[in-house]
Each structure stands twice: as structure tokens, then as C-alpha cells.
Amino acid sequence: MDFLDVVFTRRSIRKFNSQKVSDENIETILKAAMSAPSAHNEQPWEFLVITERVVLDQISKIHPYAQMCLQSPLVIVPCIDLSNEYKDFWVQDMSAATQNILLCARALNLGAVWVGVYPNEHIINDIKRLFKLPEEIIPFNIIPIGYTDVPQKAVERYNLDKIHKNKW
Amino acid sequence: MDFLDVVFTRRSIRKFNSQKVSDENIETILKAAMSAPSAHNEQPWEFLVITERVVLDQISKIHPYAQMCLQSPLVIVPCIDLSNEYKDFWVQDMSAATQNILLCARALNLGAVWVGVYPNEHIINDIKRLFKLPEEIIPFNIIPIGYTDVPQKAVERYNLDKIHKNKW
Numbered sequence: 621m622d623f624l625d626v627v628f629t630r631r632s633i634r635k636f637n638s639q640k641v642s643d644e645n646i647e648t649i650l651k652a653a654m655s656a657p658s659a660h661n662e663q664p665w666e667f668l669v670i671t672e673r674v675v676l677d678q679i680s681k682i683h684p685y686a687q688m689c690l691q692s693p694l695v696i697v698p699c700i701d702l703s704n705e706y707k708d709f710w711v712q713d714m715s716a717a718t719q720n721i722l723l724c725a726r727a728l729n730l731g732a733v734w735v736g737v738y739p740n741e742h743i744i745n746d747i748k749r750l751f752k753l754p755e756e757i758i759p760f761n762i763i764p765i766g767y768t769d770v771p772q773k774a775v776e777r778y779n780l781d782k783i784h785k786n787k788w
Numbered sequence: 789m790d791f792l793d794v795v796f797t798r799r800s801i802r803k804f805n806s807q808k809v810s811d812e813n814i815e816t817i818l819k820a821a822m823s824a825p826s827a828h829n830e831q832p833w834e835f836l837v838i839t840e841r842v843v844l845d846q847i848s849k850i851h852p853y854a855q856m857c858l859q860s861p862l863v864i865v866p867c868i869d870l871s872n873e874y875k876d877f878w879v880q881d882m883s884a885a886t887q888n889i890l891l892c893a894r895a896l897n898l899g900a901v902w903v904g905v906y907p908n909e910h911i912i913n914d915i916k917r918l919f920k921l922p923e924e925i926i927p928f929n930i931i932p933i934g935y936t937d938v939p940q941k942a943v944e945r946y947n948l949d950k951i952h953k954n955k956w
Binding site: 623624626627651669670672675709716718727740753754757782787 | 789790791792794795796798800816818819820822823824825827831833834835836837838839840843876877879880883884886887888890891892895902904907908919920921922925945946947950951952953954955956
């Protein structure tokens with residue numbers, strides 16, 4: 621799919637049908653995630669990849685905005701390994717990887733949505749408990765992914781007022 | 789350009805030739821930036837778009853890693869407007885917009901690089917002074933953009949050790 625079509629038609633998708641996501645597509649999405657830039661190329665990310673129904677249902681109970689995990693056949697939870705250096709930039713690194721995941725899902729004709737977790741300590745700790753994550757591993761967000769019957773069309777967000785040429 | 793080719797061949801480009809970036813391409817890049825997701829769709833971003841040589845040269849003096857602004861015909865400085873709500877998520881919102889800029893540049897056969905600014909207070913304040921930014925506007929990073937003679941080829945960053953299926 622053409623890049624500009626992907627970037628302009630990516631929407632937050634919260635409704636999914638029952639079609640499974642293939643292992644090949646999951647691998648492509650994870651490759652896209654790991655192709656993101658990171659400060660000093662540290663690549664500080666880890667990825668929980670959830671496809672088992674019982675685990676998906678457990679995630680839906682942890683986060684008030686993650687009910688769609690009851691439907692989605694796939695959830696990715698990008699995590700940071702805090703034992704890496706360049707801690708000033710880890711949120712930026714994880715966000716770049718997340719954006720690659722969302723766009724790649726769209727390119728594969730899937731839908732996805734970025735459900736924020738960090739910096740909500742309560743939800744972070746619930747996810748850490750569910751997956752028995754090591755002390756230094758922090759879940760960053762929850763990304764339900766799946767096929768959808770919702771049309772993914774472009775919306776106009778371009779706003780000339782936000783552009784400042786050569787001066788404020 | 790196909791999405792997967794874009795995402796897998798995007799590299800940090802720090803050398804630029806003298807070819808200018810067209811106004812049409814600048815508009816496409818800014819449209820891509822503003823197509824990013826943001827918490828509660830707040831779209832908290834503003835964009836400084838620099839094409840005047842004297843201003844580009846001034847930016848190069850502010851940041852030790854921004855020397856390439858002496859060469860690049862275009863620099864975008866995404867900024868956050870802190871008067872928006874959802875402050876917990878502004879770094880994530882700005883990073884998603886930044887990643888869209890980097891990928892869109894690649895799709896247009898341009899090169900670009902993410903030069904980190906936030907949370908370095910010293911550099912933030914120098915940029916605020918240079919552009920006389922309002923109190924609530926914070927520069928997030930510096931993105932030099934231009935045509936390059938450096939080949940943009942895929943590098944393998946895929947690492948199976950970072951994938952955890954259904955459990956840690």
C-alpha cells in the first residue's frame with residue numbers, strides 16, 4: 621500500500637471482526653516496530669505479543685479503555701527496558717516504535733489503536749503483575765490489532781494556523 | 789512509495805546536497821505530521837518551518853548535534869503548546885508526529901534526522917530565545933530535511949529476543 625495512503629487513512633480502530641492475524645503479518649508489524657529510530661540507536665524496546673484469548677480477556681479488565689481486547693485477536697504491549705541508557709528519551713523511542721506499529725497495521729489492511737498506559741502507575745503495576753514482568757520492564761501502552769469492518773478513510777486534520785514559516 | 793519499503797529503509801540522514809525541497813513536498817510532510825494520533829485527538833502541536841539560510845545557520849549554532857542545518861535546505865521544529873490538556877501524553881503525541889515526518893520524508897525520497905531537544909532545558913531555552921517563542925510553547929526537537937547522496941537502504945534490526953509471546 622502506498623505510504624501516503626497509509627499515513628492519511630490511518631484511524632484509531634476500536635471495533636474488530638473475528639478474523640485472525642497471520643503469523644507473517646505479526647512478524648511484519650514487529651519488524652516495522654524495531655525499524656523505528658531511537659536515541660543513540662539504543663533500541664530499548666521489548667514487545668509482549670498476545671494472541672491467547674484468555675490473556676486478551678485479562679488485559680481488557682485492567683484498563684478502562686481496553687475493552688476492545690475482548691474482540692481483537694491480537695494485542696501488542698510495547699515495553700521499555702529501563703536498564704538501558706538514555707533514559708531522557710525512552711518515551712520518545714517507544715512512541716516512534718508505536719507509531720510504526722499503527723501505520724504498519726494500516727498498510728496490512730488491519731486496524732489498531734494506541735491505548736495509553738504510561739505514566740499511569742496504577743495500570744502499569746496491574747500489567748506488571750499480570751505478566752510477572754521483571755522490575756526494570758515497564759509496559760508503555762496497549763495496542764489492540766485486528767481486521768475491522770469500520771472504513772478507514774482520510775480525515776482532514778491539516779491546519780495552516782499551526783505552521784510558522786521562519787519565525788513565530 | 790510502498791509503505792513497507794519506506795519503513796524498512798528509513799535511516800537517520802545527516803548529509804544533504806544543495807537541492808531545495810519544493811513547497812508541495814513541505815506541505816505533504818506537514819500534512820503527514822498532523823495525521824498522527826494524539827491523546828483525546830488534542831493535536832497539541834505547532835510547527836516551525838525554516839527555509840531561510842540565515843535562520844538555518846543560527847539553529848546549527850544552538851545544538852551540538854545540529855551542524856547539518858548548515859547544509860539542509862529545510863528544518864522543521866515541532867513544538868508543543870502546553871496550554872493544551874492531557875499533559876501526561878504530550879511527549880508521546882509529539883513523537884508520533886515526528887515519526888510521521890521522518891517516514892514521509894523518506895517516502896518523498898528525502899532524508900531526515902531526529903535531533904533530540906526536549907528535555908534539555910538549556911537547548912529549549914536557546915531555541916525559545918532565537919524564535920521569541922511564547923512562554924507556553926516548547927520546542928520538542930529539530931528535524932533537518934533535504935535530498936541526500938547517501939543511499940537509504942534497509943538495515944536488519946529485527947531481534948527475536950525482544951519478542952515475548954503471551955507471557956514474559
